[in-house]
Amino acid sequence: MYDIEKSIGFLLSKGYQRAWALLREEIEVHDLTPPQFGLLAFLWLQDGLTQVELSEKGQIDRTTIGGLIDRLEKSGLVERRPHPQDRRAYKIHLTERGKEMESPLAECARRALAKLTDGLSGQEVGELIRMLQILRGERKVYDHPSC
C-alpha cells in the first residue's frame, strides 16, 4: 500500500508550502512574494546580471524570470538596463530602494526561518541543510570534502 503521508515528495511540498507562507507573512507588508524576495537576494550577492544568468543562478525558469522582473520593476526595486555588448539582453540592476531593502528584508527572512525551524536544534538545521543540498542534485556533500 502506498502511504503518501510518509513520502518525501509530499513532505517536501508541505514543508515548502509552510516556508512560503511564513516568509510571505513577514514580507507582504513590503508588497513582495517569496520568489520576488529570492530574486532580489541573488542581486544582493551580484548586481547587474542578465535574465539568463539570474535564471541559472536561482534555478528559476527563464520564462518565469521575465514576469518576476516586470513586477519588481513596477515596485521600483530593480531596473532593466540595455546590455552594452549584446543588444538582445538586459542587465538587471537594483535601484537605490532595492539596495536599501536588503537589511529589513533579510531580517524578515530571519524571523520566518526562526518560526519554521522552531522544532529543530541548531545541529539538526545544519543536517537538514546538508541533506537538502544533496537532494538538490549534488551527488554528495561532506563537511570535510574527502575526494
Next chain:
Amino acid sequence: MYDIEKSIGFLLSKGYQRAWALLREEIEVHDLTPPQFGLLAFLWLQDGLTQVELSEKGQIDRTTIGGLIDRLEKSGLVERRPHPQDRRAYKIHLTERGKEMESPLAECARRALAKLTDGLSGQEVGELIRMLQILRGERKVYDHPSC
C-alpha cells in the same frame, strides 16, 4: 550579508522542484501531474471523501481541489457522486480505472524517490523524513515518544 544559497526556504523550494520534476517524468506517460497523483494517493487510503475532507487531509487549498478533480474526472480516474446527507457536497470516488492505477503509479513514485534520494543513505532518508515532518508543523517528532 544574506546568503540565499544556504537558506532552508530556498533549498526546500529547489528540493521540491526536483522531486516534482522527477515524479512528473515518471507519470507523464499516464497524463498525470504530481498534485493529481497526490490526490489519488489520498483516495487510495480512503475513498469517498468530500472535497473539504480531501482538502484537509492533503493540505491542499479547497479552491485548488475543484480544478484537480475536474481534470481527474475528465481523465476518468475519479467521479463526483452526490452526498446522501448533504446536497451541497460531493463524495469523490475512484473509478475502476482509478483503483487499478494504484499499483503502476506507486511503482512510478518508487522509481522517482530512488532517483531523488540517490545521494542519501537509508538512515539519512529516515532522518530527513523526521525533520520534514517537524518542519511541517508538528512540534517535535521522536522515534521513541518521550512525553
Next chain:
DNA sequence: GCCATATTGACAGCATGCTGATTATCTGTA
C-alpha cells in the same frame, strides 16, 4: 562577408496555489 546555428527575451497556454466573493444549503437557536 555570408549563412547556419545558437542565444536572449517575449508571448501564449496550461496547471497549481492562494485570496476574496458568491450561491446554495445546512444547523442551531429563538
Next chain:
DNA sequence: TACAGATAATCAGCATGCTGTCAATATGGC
C-alpha cells in the same frame, strides 16, 4: 417555524512555474 450564521463548492483574479514558439540578435565556420 423563522432566521442568523456556518459550511460546501464555485468563480474571478493574481503570481508562479513549466512547455513550446517566435523575433531579434550573436557567433562561428566557410
